[in-house]
Amino acid sequence: MRTAKFETEPFTCPSCITKIETVVSKLAGVAETKVMFNSSKVKVRFDDTLVTADAIAKSITALGYRSYLIRSPRSWPNWLTGVMSDHHSPQGHAALEVLVGRVPIFSQLDDDELKDIAGRVKLRHHRRNEQLYGAGENNPHLMIIHSGHVKVYRISESGHEQLIRVLGEGDFLGDTSFISGAPADHFASTLYAADICTLHHDDLRDYLLRFPTVTYKMLETLSNRLENTERQLSIFAGEGAEHRIAGYLLELSEKQGTATGTGDHGTVTVVLPIAKKDVASFLGLTPETLSRKFTQFESAGWIQMQPRRTVEILDIPALQQL
Structure with a gap:
């Protein structure tokens, strides 16, 4: 059994306690659910061979309470709670290989190739509303989101924030600086607590040359982003x-x-x-x-x-x- 806590936005109605506890407790593998109303958190004890933490978070979100997993050092391995400090420990390294294998741009690599990448990736936990980098800064890393959400935005001359996109699990950022070599022209901040892997641009360049599948997946993602941006612009242009x-x-x-x-x-x-x-x-x-x-x-x-x-x-x- 594992125990996990999920953070939501502030609860406003006590009726949510019964609602959430009833629905989550009915999930296969869930042994106990406790809503902590004052702190806007949900504590769940469950069998991770029958149900995942992501599935639990989605069930809470489906009820109208946006939910995010809080990484706890007593409930989860150390590689999920902060900066990866020991890439050579068998437990941490093996776990990081699993994490890297879930990232879409690395999903087609074999075990040896994932092991190589895991040896250079660092994982860090970021707090809510933490700025990852700002406009004008030189960001030397590709950032890959393992959990949580990151917003990418610009600040207009009038001081207003213009949201460009919101990135979630499996998405990456920092690619613009890698391709152009120029400082970032936008800001990136976490919307909620997030676990983010970083890969130095030098290592990324090496992988793109060595692994064609990584290059293809990255180009595919960038192409989709461009398509979404063009669709967004077409909606804005002349539309009410x-x-x-x-x-x-x-x-x-x-x-x-x-x-x-x-x-x-x-x-x-x-x-x-x-x-x-x-x-x-x-x-x-x-x-x-x-x-x-x-x-x-x-x-x-x-x-x-x-x-x-x-x-x-x-x-x-x-x-x-x-």
Whole structure:
């Protein structure tokens, strides 16, 4: 049995205690669930051969309470709790190989190649809202996210934050400085506590030359990012706030939506992955405009706003026509 703690945003209603404890306790392999209301944490004791910590976190998030695993030195191996200081210890090194093997750009490598990369990768735990690097800085590392989320953004001349993208598990950043050799032109900060692997650019250059599959996967990821950026620009160019918001909600529904009902009478429930102010920044809107448009969408019967950043989409065809 293992014990893990999950951090959520502040709880506002005591009814969440019974709701979370009931749902999580029904998962196969979960022996005990305890909600710590005042600290906004959930403590779970479970059999990791039957259920994973990620599955537990997703079940809590599905209830409308965005959840992230807190790495605990008493519950998890040392390689998950801070800077990797002993690459030569058999336990830590073997565990790091498993971690590296889960990263998409390294997933096609064999055991010996993963072992080689694990010998040079360092893993560090970062606190919530910690800046990883800023505009104008020379970042010499490729950063690979093992857990948590990182936001990439710029600061406009007027001092406003413009969100570029949010990266999650398996994503990487620091590639721009590697390719161009120039200082970063953006900022990167953790949205929540995150575990991030770093690989020096010199080592990355060596791997790209030695392992064609890593090069291909990296190019594939960069191509997808470029496609997403172009789609984002096309949405912004000449389109009103309603169109941007509707497009964003529809994209969320395709990626994470939980559907109920069938046909035109069906609804889809999604959870905003970031705070509303960050959603507004990403869509090129002010927070006030986003809130006003959400209210208009509710009045029209298209959506229903729920607690914990949860949105119930009631009329998908209506959003598609905007």
